Amino acid sequence: xxxxxxxxxxxxxxxxxxxxxxxxxxxxxxxxxxxxxxxxxxxxxxxxxxxxxxxxxxxxxxxxxxxxxxxxxxxxxxxxxxxxxxxxxxxxxxxxxxxxxxxxxxxxxxxxxxxxxxxxxxxxxxxxxxxxxxxxxxxxxxxxxxxxxxxxxxxxxxxxxxxxxxxxxxxxxxxxxxxxxxxxxxxxxxxxxxxxxxxxxxxxxxxxxxx
Amino acid sequence: xxxxxxxxxxxxxxxxxxxxxxxxxxxxxxxxxxxxxxxxxxxxxxxxxxxxxxxxxxxxxxxxxxxxxxxxxxxxxxxxxxxxxxxxxxxxxxxxxxxxxxxxxx
Numbered sequence: 001x002x003x004x005x006x007x008x009x010x011x012x013x014x015x016x017x018x019x020x021x022x023x024x025x026x027x028x029x030x031x032x033x034x035x036x037x038x039x040x041x042x043x044x045x046x047x048x049x050x051x052x053x054x055x056x057x058x059x060x061x062x063x064x065x066x067x068x069x070x071x072x073x074x075x076x077x078x079x080x081x082x083x084x085x086x087x088x089x090x091x092x093x094x095x096x097x098x099x100x101x102x103x104x105x106x107x108x109x110x111x112x113x114x115x116x117x118x119x120x121x122x123x124x125x126x127x128x129x130x131x132x133x134x135x136x137x138x139x140x141x142x143x144x145x146x147x148x149x150x151x152x153x154x155x156x157x158x159x160x161x162x163x164x165x166x167x168x169x170x171x172x173x174x175x176x177x178x179x180x181x182x183x184x185x186x187x188x189x190x191x192x193x194x195x196x197x198x199x200x201x202x203x204x205x206x207x208x209x210x211x
Numbered sequence: 212x213x214x215x216x217x218x219x220x221x222x223x224x225x226x227x228x229x230x231x232x233x234x235x236x237x238x239x240x241x242x243x244x245x246x247x248x249x250x251x252x253x254x255x256x257x258x259x260x261x262x263x264x265x266x267x268x269x270x271x272x273x274x275x276x277x278x279x280x281x282x283x284x285x286x287x288x289x290x291x292x293x294x295x296x297x298x299x300x301x302x303x304x305x306x307x308x309x310x311x312x313x314x315x316x317x
Contacts, residue, residue: 015290022294036213043221052257053220057213065216067253069223074250077243079231088232095229101290150301153273157280157297159258163251164284171251178252179259186260195256202252203245 001111005118012101012119013126019047020127022154024134027054029151034135041131045124046072046099048162051155056195063196070199078103088113097124100162170206177205272308276301 020041027037032054040050049068057064078098085107088094094113097120106116167175178198185194262277264270276297283296 011289015292018291018295022298032213036217039214040217040221043217044224046224048254048257049220049224053216055257055261057216061212061216065219065223068220069227071250071253071257072224072227073246075224075227076231077246079228080243083232091232092229095232096225098228146302146305149305150298153276153301154294154298156258156262156273156277157294157301159254159261160277160280161284161290161293161297163254163258164281166251166254170248174248174251175255179255181252182256182259183263186263191260195253195260198252198256199249202255203248206248206252208245208248209241 001114002118002121004111005115005120006122007118008105008115009102009119009122009126012105012123015101016047016123016126017130017133019158020130021134021138022151022158023047023050023054024131025138025151026051026155028135028138030054030058037135038128038131041128044068045097045127046075047127048159051158052195055155063193067195070196074100081107082116086113086116090117093117094120096120099123170208174202174206178202181205268308272301272304275304279304 023041024037027040028034032040040053044050044053046068049071052068052071053064056067075098078100079095082088082094082098082103083091086094090113094116097117102116102119102123106119163175178201181198181201182191182194185191185197262270262273264273279300280293280297283300284293287293287296
């Protein structure tokens with residue numbers, strides 16, 4: 001079952017390698033050391049929040065911490081759902097690699113915990129491996145200004161690609177509401193605060209009610 | 212300082228993944244819905260703030276490249292391919308815009 005999980009991680013591996021590579025190059029370009037960049041991928045293993053962390057840490061460390069954590073709130077939902085779909089004997093291990101893609105794959109296939117861990121090991125290896133390649137082999141690209149600005153732009157592309165599959169029903173309204181609120185704050189140079197306000201305002205503008 | 216931020220985010224992320232598995236957190240439909248809607252809002256907010264710039268020429272290049280990124284995503288449904296396509300599209304559009312400017316000025 002572990003091997004089956006590993007085999008099923010192949011599409012995730014394909015997707016993670018270039019994104020992790022890009023993460024490493026952007027982080028280095030923003031002034032992060034090789035150790036800090038690798039440490040982020042080894043310890044956090046959550047793409048969007050890692051990008052948010054490196055983007056915001058240049059502005060203020062006090063927004064660089066809560067924003068990635070707010071961004072990961074959805075993992076509470078993922079874990080709750082997985083704990084009901086799988087009989088987990090080692091949740092302290094299974095929990096670590098539960099990314100969006102691992103969750104989506106495992107929740108659809110409903111195998112056992114070994115399968116889940118196989119899936120996570122494949123995805124994690126690609127993420128850390130891709131970051132290491134970016135850290136150790138990507139430095140040549142950073143000398144070129146055009147490549148640097150293209151890699152910084154890849155952050156926008158990443159967030160767009162994460163956003164597109166969610167643009168349905170109330171999520172469309174939450175995305176629109178959050179985007180407008182964030183833009184308003186961004187225009188008055190309060191981008192980081194805008195993201196936190198958007199996290200709360202988005203669901204309310206989408207019609208969320210605490211029943 | 213950044214190492215501390217990495218450790219806090221890593222610990223927080225792990226606990227958000229581990230604690231609900233252990234204690235069945237976020238069980239009510241209402242809180243689940245809030246978390247998922249909030250995630251979408253944050254991703255949208257990050258998208259807007261990382262894309263918008265006060266420089267109109269750069270903003271045009273980014274918006275054009277994002278249209279191609281969206282097309283690449285809908286065509287491939289693959290995260291990695293879309294990001295590679297985005298970077299290549301941006302480089303291509305920037306180069307074309309630069310040459311076009313040179314031609315106009317020349």
